Amino acid sequence: MSLPAGARSILDAAASLFSRTGFDAVSLSEIASRAGVCKANIFHHFDSKEALYLDVMREACKCHAEFAEQLLLEPLSSTEKLLRLVEFEFHDMFENEARTQLIFREVLNAGSGKGREIAENIFQRNCNAVIALFQEGVDRGEFRSELDPGIAAWMLGASEMMFFQNRNILSHMPGMGNATVPAEYAAKVVKTLLYGLLPDNADGVAVDAAQFQRKPT
Amino acid sequence: MSLPAGARSILDAAASLFSRTGFDAVSLSEIASRAGVCKANIFHHFDSKEALYLDVMREACKCHAEFAEQLLLEPLSSTEKLLRLVEFEFHDMFENEARTQLIFREVLNAGSGKGREIAENIFQRNCNAVIALFQEGVDRGEFRSELDPGIAAWMLGASEMMFFQNRNILSHMPGMGNATVPAEYAAKVVKTLLYGLLPDNADGVAVDAAQFQRKPT
């Protein structure tokens, strides 16, 4: 905490406002008034609006993504690790909604965001750890040998992100039942991932990329 | 096409610009100059910037989401329908990038978007059709009876959306292999969904929501 109190309150106000509506929609006057400080003072502590935003992003990303890396080292089955990972991520996501929103926004607006590179970094780190977890499961024979760990990690991440981003409209969607509650949703996603769509007695279905190529019309 | 040529070109220019950078980051002067029209003329055809945006959204949503509804009626196995659905959606998504981007942005910024309700509508319609497809598979015994069709549809949609939104950074992610190509990605997602993570000979793993509840610390 080498920050002066003023800078601290500016950073906090900015984080809260930026997370709600993004960079463009937040004005410096808003930030200043919420921080209880005059607008010019922001420029005393930060070089520009963009620099402030980047500092906010950096701080939001700092303390993230260590859990998955640590989890890998523990003496558990891969399935058990998966369960704990999902439990942690759904927990953490809502514990720090503003932080999560900030990172997700940058990742999802992948094309143009100012803090994209910062957000991408933690996103990649997280993703790599989860991929390693699935890879371990495959190596141990706990997961099916044809499984692509990258895809599995990506699908899990996508399902989590979509839940967070759309939890408000999820309840308006018919057919989603009680999956609007984080724990219910998490359980169902994990179950679907583990067991897949096909019943045990089903014949195999051949699936390869050629089927998804654009057909000549 | 009862629209005057001027209004048409404004609508087209606006669609292209809004899809790239969103509502706030596009100015009316930009739209006007790209449409080859003076700014005031925009107000001759549209009531306000927001009204123009809503018209753009409405048009983008109009011709969407009929495919899935029609697919349901065809005499095919549910797995086959799933394959065709995914093939179509990955095809269509990139055929109409601007339109897709518009809709996804509104859906993902679920909190605050101006055209959210319009985008939600087509999103829900699409989702319902896919849920029905999975439900049919369960009813027919083609898919596992414990499967939640809502969750399956949601996971599929999430995986597709995440691919579209992050295709640019996907290639920078180690461990994703050739899944940066749409068809490869699609095939791997479908395979993972169909077969799940666990090998056929695996013991069942109990998964329920209680495991994902926040534990007291």
Add this chain to the structure above:
DNA sequence: CTACTGACTGACCGGACGGTTAGTCATTCT
């Protein structure tokens, strides 16, 4: 006391924004 420093402020700047106004011009209706 003086000199200096860093936190902080009110007043201001140029520019871009969304939106308005008065008016031009070609076409069509009577």
Add this chain to the structure above:
DNA sequence: AGAATGACTAACCGTCCGGTCAGTCAGTAG
């Protein structure tokens, strides 16, 4: 011919934005 209409424009308006600047004030080192 003349009235009316709809497409279109140049010039303009008030507002708010990000950013600047001159200066106040408390603390503190010499």
